[in-house]
Amino acid sequence: MTVYNRVALIGLGLIASSIAHAMRQHGLAGEITGHDVLPETRQVALDIGLVDRVFDSAAGAVEGADLVILCAPVGAMGDIAAEIGPHLAPGATVTDVGSVKQAVIEAVGPHLPAHVHFIPGHPLAGTEHSGPRSGFATLFINRWWLLTPLDGTDPAALARLRGFLETLGANVEEMDPHRHDLVLAVVSHTPHLIAYTMVGVADHLRRVTHEEVIKYSASGFRDFTRIAASDPTMWRDVFLTNKEATLDILGRFTEELFILQRAIRMGDGDQLFDYFTRTRAIRRGIIEAGQDTAAPDFGRAVQPPEKQGKG
Amino acid sequence: MTVYNRVALIGLGLIASSIAHAMRQHGLAGEITGHDVLPETRQVALDIGLVDRVFDSAAGAVEGADLVILCAPVGAMGDIAAEIGPHLAPGATVTDVGSVKQAVIEAVGPHLPAHVHFIPGHPLAGTEHSGPRSGFATLFINRWWLLTPLDGTDPAALARLRGFLETLGANVEEMDPHRHDLVLAVVSHTPHLIAYTMVGVADHLRRVTHEEVIKYSASGFRDFTRIAASDPTMWRDVFLTNKEATLDILGRFTEELFILQRAIRMGDGDQLFDYFTRTRAIRRGIIEAGQDTAAPDFGRAVQPPEKQGKG
Ligand SMILES: NC(=O)c1ccc[n+]([C@@H]2O[C@H](COP(=O)([O-])OP(=O)(O)OC[C@H]3O[C@@H](n4cnc5c(N)ncnc54)[C@H](OP(=O)(O)O)[C@@H]3O)[C@@H](O)[C@H]2O)c1
Ligand SMILES: NC(=O)c1ccc[n+]([C@@H]2O[C@H](COP(=O)([O-])OP(=O)(O)OC[C@H]3O[C@@H](n4cnc5c(N)ncnc54)[C@H](OP(=O)(O)O)[C@@H]3O)[C@@H](O)[C@H]2O)c1
Structure with a gap:
């Protein structure tokens, strides 16, 4: 059941590829777009069908997406947010999977326009492997996915993201970022x-x-x-x-x-x-x-x- | 194929029970005797067929055994050696599975009569579980079993023990105890x-x-x-x-x-x-x-x- 029409994945490694496999399995996204810094990674992602389209830039990948998931290392998220900020569709939800939450909120938040919903998150699931070929659809099943929503987060956007993550198999909980x-x-x-x-x-x-x-x-x-x-x-x-x-x-x-x-x-x-x-x-x-x-x-x-x- | 006529296991926990299961599977011992400090453990060992006979004392269990394996915690081995020393059969081999070797050699060695072969050892295999019910026959397969023989160890006794351990599935190597x-x-x-x-x-x-x-x-x-x-x-x-x-x-x-x-x-x-x-x-x-x-x-x-x- 489609929850988002177009989902953009930025950073196509273990977590992004696991999300992509699980989304495909459950038909959660109308279309999946993606971007990664490495051209080889972009090509692999396209070849193995993680994404329907890849883009050379993060800005290109988020164009028209109603869900954007930042799946790059935590240190890269500020720059990515600065780049995609002006290209985000009104009403889009932006989330991330970073293992640290306060620093991501500080780095990403200021770059996002008021017309998007920023809901930071972190799946407590992973393996020691990385890269676009390491993902698998069952990674999140029965694992926690912590969301650290900011004050004044739109309840409807939050509920929609929650439903999406629960369909990936995760147990979603909210938590203070600190x-x-x-x-x-x-x-x-x-x-x-x-x-x-x-x-x-x-x-x-x-x-x-x-x-x-x-x-x-x-x-x-x-x-x-x-x-x-x-x-x-x-x-x-x-x-x-x-x-x-x-x-x-x-x-x-x-x-x-x-x-x-x-x-x-x-x-x-x-x-x-x-x-x-x-x-x-x-x-x-x-x-x-x-x-x-x-x-x-x-x-x-x-x-x-x-x-x-x-x- | 029987390698020893009577094997005595002292301390009937994870390692001893794994040895017992593997010995049974390969028919390595004519008879298995055993001793543990706890009466309950002795009863379980008998009930589930780890040993053919249990004894209230370590001295009783080693009587007539041609292989004695000390499987108690390292700190208990000195006292056990002192107790069994006078009861060991001439020509018997005594080995142990302790995770430390120098201290065991110092604690056990002095108590053993000259007419037995003392060959200290340590299987690099285990799990986080303990007790007589936690053992399984495949524990040692493809794992190292380190022997730290003393100077002047009888080559025939060493070769016999080696063959026995290899049949349990282990890769046997010799090493200096230090x-x-x-x-x-x-x-x-x-x-x-x-x-x-x-x-x-x-x-x-x-x-x-x-x-x-x-x-x-x-x-x-x-x-x-x-x-x-x-x-x-x-x-x-x-x-x-x-x-x-x-x-x-x-x-x-x-x-x-x-x-x-x-x-x-x-x-x-x-x-x-x-x-x-x-x-x-x-x-x-x-x-x-x-x-x-x-x-x-x-x-x-x-x-x-x-x-x-x-x-
Ligand atoms: N692995 C886990 O156990 C785990 C669990 C929960 C959350 N997380 C979080 O999930 C995120 C991704 O981790 P992962 O395990 O999926 O790592 P990964 O397999 O290494 O994937 C990260 C991907 O992002 C790419 N990337 C780096 N900088 C980028 C940028 N500026 N723009 C676009 N893409 C960029 C990387 O490319 P390169 O290969 O060229 O660097 C790599 O392909 C991290 O924030 C991490 O904290 C990880
Ligand atoms: N577990 C591992 O991963 C591992 C791996 C390699 C080597 N080892 C070595 O193997 C030996 C046994 O470990 P294990 O894992 O089999 O532990 P275990 O499951 O706790 O078994 C030890 C048994 O010895 C008994 N015991 C204690 N003092 C005794 C004594 N004075 N006389 C007779 N029995 C006595 C214990 O009884 P209680 O329960 O009453 O204490 C227990 O039943 C240790 O020397 C250890 O260093 C362990």
């Missing part, structure tokens, strides 16, 4: 920085060779390497734009790490045991809330080397 | 401590509620909660017994974290981008080496809440 950035610093941004750091440490160590790290990468480190394989541009932008909350949580993290480090040094087994017991409960909560699989080791199937790449 | 503890501090022990800490931080934060952390736990944090749901006793013992290497790697980790933290504070995007680009390569190496799945997000399937627990 709170969004703090919660995400805890559940996503700081864990990513920590994973990147640990993988970096392993990479730099001279006494343990690169081969050993790869060969014996056990549970724990393997999981970190998946997280630390995420798109560098996206994550650079996240940390630069959610600086305050990330530094705040990092400070807390270092404080607690020093406490555990001291317990190890002092041989205080009781303190370690108590700490490790309390963290178990959170995992149970997440599984009960349907936010992760209860299967051991995520149910992952590791293939012997000779079978990799063939499946 | 090096083992350092490599594992990098690829497993320190990542676990970090994951525990991050989950602990989320748990303690007053400004972000418990409900929010669970509800919005995105990729990154979710992965950490799985790691931080591992057995507290096992991990307490790992940190207490691999203290030196863990503290060493933790020091490196904090150093690098401070550098990235400073880059965030200073807004140095290039430094962040370069760091995040280099860590990607390690992930590729791990997947090519067949040590993890290339499927996005580990290929995990998250079930909607209403389906959880039914499958």
Whole structure:
């Protein structure tokens, strides 16, 4: 069922391509237009049918669209908004999928004309892969899609966007942008920085060779390497734009790490045991809330080397 | 094909039960005996057929066994060795599965009589679950099983144990125990401590509620909660017994974290981008080496809440 006549996707990577596949599956858009900075990406998007038409410029892609979704890295959104502002159709809805919300609102908001509805958003869904070929229609199913609407947002425009996102499979909730950035610093941004750091440490160590790290990468480190394989541009932008909350949580993290480090040094087994017991409960909560699989080791199937790449 | 006539398992949790299932599947043991501190665990092990006979004491279980596998937490192994030492059959092989090797060698070695072969080992395989019901026969397939034999180990006893472990599906390698503890501090022990800490931080934060952390736990944090749901006793013992290497790697980790933290504070995007680009390569190496799945997000399937627990 068509919800928007023309949807423009700006930035044709993982999130945009997943939205495109899901829109096609549900017939949500009359037409899909798109733009990406890279000519190769634009060509792939056209070839695999993500979009009906691609444009060399973001301005061209948004012309006549009643929904515009900004799917570029957070740091690029201000410039994109400045470019498309004058070309947006009256009554159009503009949303984004950026992982940070306050910085996007500050960067994008001032460039948009009064006659469009700007409703910032963030799907809590993704993988470590990126680019136009990495998307899939089921990415958003049963995942949260947080909207951080500004004061005075038109209820009809909001309801229409909500309905659209729910048809993609998402559970939509509204949230204050400041709170969004703090919660995400805890559940996503700081864990990513920590994973990147640990993988970096392993990479730099001279006494343990690169081969050993790869060969014996056990549970724990393997999981970190998946997280630390995420798109560098996206994550650079996240940390630069959610600086305050990330530094705040990092400070807390270092404080607690020093406490555990001291317990190890002092041989205080009781303190370690108590700490490790309390963290178990959170995992149970997440599984009960349907936010992760209860299967051991995520149910992952590791293939012997000779079978990799063939499946 | 029977490799040992009687195999005794001491400590009947995840690793022991996985060994038992795999031994049964391949007919590797004439008879399996077992002991665990908890009477309930002993009963379960008997009921579900992990062992043919259980004993109230470790000493009873090892009587007449030609292979003894210590599968208890690392911190318990010294006492177990002291108890079983006088009861071991001449020519028996004693091995262990502890995640730390130097401390186990120091704690166990002195208690074993000269007429047994002590060959310390460590399977790089596990899940976040524990207990006698959590094991499965395929746990060791295509995973490393590191042996850290002492000087003067009998080649025939070593070859026999190797063949046994290979039939369980493992890739067996020999390693120096000191090096083992350092490599594992990098690829497993320190990542676990970090994951525990991050989950602990989320748990303690007053400004972000418990409900929010669970509800919005995105990729990154979710992965950490799985790691931080591992057995507290096992991990307490790992940190207490691999203290030196863990503290060493933790020091490196904090150093690098401070550098990235400073880059965030200073807004140095290039430094962040370069760091995040280099860590990607390690992930590729791990997947090519067949040590993890290339499927996005580990290929995990998250079930909607209403389906959880039914499958
Ligand atoms: N991946 C996740 O887990 C996830 C989850 C939720 C939200 N998000 C957010 O979704 C957005 C996109 O992430 P993604 O994972 O889809 O990344 P992605 O696969 O790398 O896609 C981003 C695309 O935007 C393009 N781009 C960069 N600058 C642009 C510009 N000025 N104009 C037009 N296109 C531009 C990129 O081109 P190049 O390849 O040339 O850079 C790339 O094709 C980000 O804001 C991110 O914070 C990501
Ligand atoms: N899990 C992994 O990922 C993994 C991987 C490789 C190696 N390991 C190593 O394997 C060993 C066992 O780990 P696991 O994962 O199998 O843990 P587990 O599922 O908790 O099993 C350990 C069992 O040993 C019992 N136990 C404790 N003290 C004992 C004693 N003095 N005598 C006899 N039994 C005793 C425990 O009883 P209670 O329940 O009463 O404590 C429990 O049933 C540890 O040394 C660990 O370092 C674990």
